[in-house]
Amino acid sequence: MTSHSDQNTSTGSRVRVALIFGGRSTEHSVSCATAASVLTAIDRTRYDVVPIGITPQGQWVLVDDDASALEIRERQLPQVADTGAHVFVPMGGADRHWRIRRDGQWEDLGEIDVVFPLLHGPFGEDGTVQGLLEVANVKYVGCGVLASAAMMDKHVMKVLFASAGLPMGPFEVITAAQWQRDAQAAMERVNGLGYPVFVKPARAGSSVGISRVADASELQAAIEAAHQHDPKVVVEAGIVGREVECGVLQSHGNDAPRVSQIGEINVVSGHEFYDFEAKYLDSANVELACPTELPEKAREEMQRIASIAFDVAGCEGLARVDCFYTEDGEVLINEINTMPGFTPWSMYPAVWAASGLPYPDLIDELITLALERPLGLR
Numbered sequence: 001m002t003s004h005s006d007q008n009t010s011t012g013s014r015v016r017v018a019l020i021f022g023g024r025s026t027e028h029s030v031s032c033a034t035a036a037s038v039l040t041a042i043d044r045t046r047y048d049v050v051p052i053g054i055t056p057q058g059q060w061v062l063v064d065d066d067a068s069a070l071e072i073r074e075r076q077l078p079q080v081a082d083t084g085a086h087v088f089v090p091m092g093g094a095d096r097h098w099r100i101r102r103d104g105q106w107e108d109l110g111e112i113d114v115v116f117p118l119l120h121g122p123f124g125e126d127g128t129v130q131g132l133l134e135v136a137n138v139k140y141v142g143c144g145v146l147a148s149a150a151m152m153d154k155h156v157m158k159v160l161f162a163s164a165g166l167p168m169g170p171f172e173v174i175t176a177a178q179w180q181r182d183a184q185a186a187m188e189r190v191n192g193l194g195y196p197v198f199v200k201p202a203r204a205g206s207s208v209g210i211s212r213v214a215d216a217s218e219l220q221a222a223i224e225a226a227h228q229h230d231p232k233v234v235v236e237a238g239i240v241g242r243e244v245e246c247g248v249l250q251s252h253g254n255d256a257p258r259v260s261q262i263g264e265i266n267v268v269s270g271h272e273f274y275d276f277e278a279k280y281l282d283s284a285n286v287e288l289a290c291p292t293e294l295p296e297k298a299r300e301e302m303q304r305i306a307s308i309a310f311d312v313a314g315c316e317g318l319a320r321v322d323c324f325y326t327e328d329g330e331v332l333i334n335e336i337n338t339m340p341g342f343t344p345w346s347m348y349p350a351v352w353a354a355s356g357l358p359y360p361d362l363i364d365e366l367i368t369l370a371l372e373r374p375l376g377l378r
Contacts, residue, residue, distance in 0.1 A: 032070040169332050243324060319336050
């Protein structure tokens with residue numbers, strides 16, 4: 001696979017890219033770590049990079065082009081600080097210049113050709129920033145408003161998958177209102193799934209707020225913990241099998257989406273499941289197998305499911321599709337991530353590297369796809 005970016009832009013031969021990261025969600029630090037990786041790997045001969053951080057309070061600020069300040073080191077989570085250089089996005093008029101407000105004075109940041117929103121979780125991955133960029137008439141990497149919002153909500157996601165006839169495990173949904181009205185009835189519905197179950201906030205990612213519940217005595221605490229992150233909770237039946245993942249990448253023109261090799265979280269020492277700490281703070285005990293060993297029939301079925309799911313969701317740019325491969329040889333879809341972890345050691349870049357598309361070329365390809373796509377009706 002090769003990259004294609006050679007567009008002429010307002011900055012001459014280089015494309016001007018704003019990397020937006022941080023944000024108001026509980027995945028703020030994960031987003032910072034993703035930005036550090038992209039800042040390090042992006043081709044500076046091809047791209048003029050403008051790093052824009054969003055503080056945990058929601059303030060957009062211009063930050064130093066310093067990847068080391070955004071890395072997770074020695075279990076310390078990075079955070080975007082308010083630099084005082086507040087960024088303002090032009091709202092789609094004739095004037096396309098972004099601006100900075102600093103010490104009471106306005107400064108011109110110039111035009112941005114494309115935004116790479118490296119945001120995870122609510123207020124970023126869920127269609128909100130995508131909507132802002134649509135209003136501003138600015139091109140951006142990744143899925144549009146509807147796909148971002150729908151795939152962020154695990155309940156809506158599963159309803160769409162079911163409509164396409166995709167195989168998946170049983171689940172229940174518990175809203176805050178249902179929990180307040182009759183918690184016992186909600187727990188009885190979950191009991192019907194059998195144990196263990198996984199209790200998840202419906203609209204969070206990076207394994208934030210997820211609990212593995214081994215029996216009914218642990219269920220109430222797990223639901224209440226998940227409700228701290230989201231008023232809607234999804235409870236999924238535990239599936240006996242392997243968790244396998246693949247990347248999907250939009251094609252140029254009207255060709256079918258490209259699907260990568262299959263990857264697998266091979267070893268997670270000291271953790272019940274692949275939780276937040278295992279992913280980001282204890283990665284030395286985690287091994288990714290890319291490509292993993294699967295029977296040819298199962299591999300083809302997963303790639304087929306991933307391609308259908310990408311289209312059913314209306315995804316653009318990129319997505320990671322997570323599935324289960326059961327002891328009976330069945331492939332069940334679990335979920336789609338529209339902005340998956342994007343460090344070089346994350347699964348999405350790893351499966352594409354195994355498929356012949358190295359990390360810097362993957363960045364280039366995503367930016368190229370964003371520049372090719374028209375704005376609107378997304």
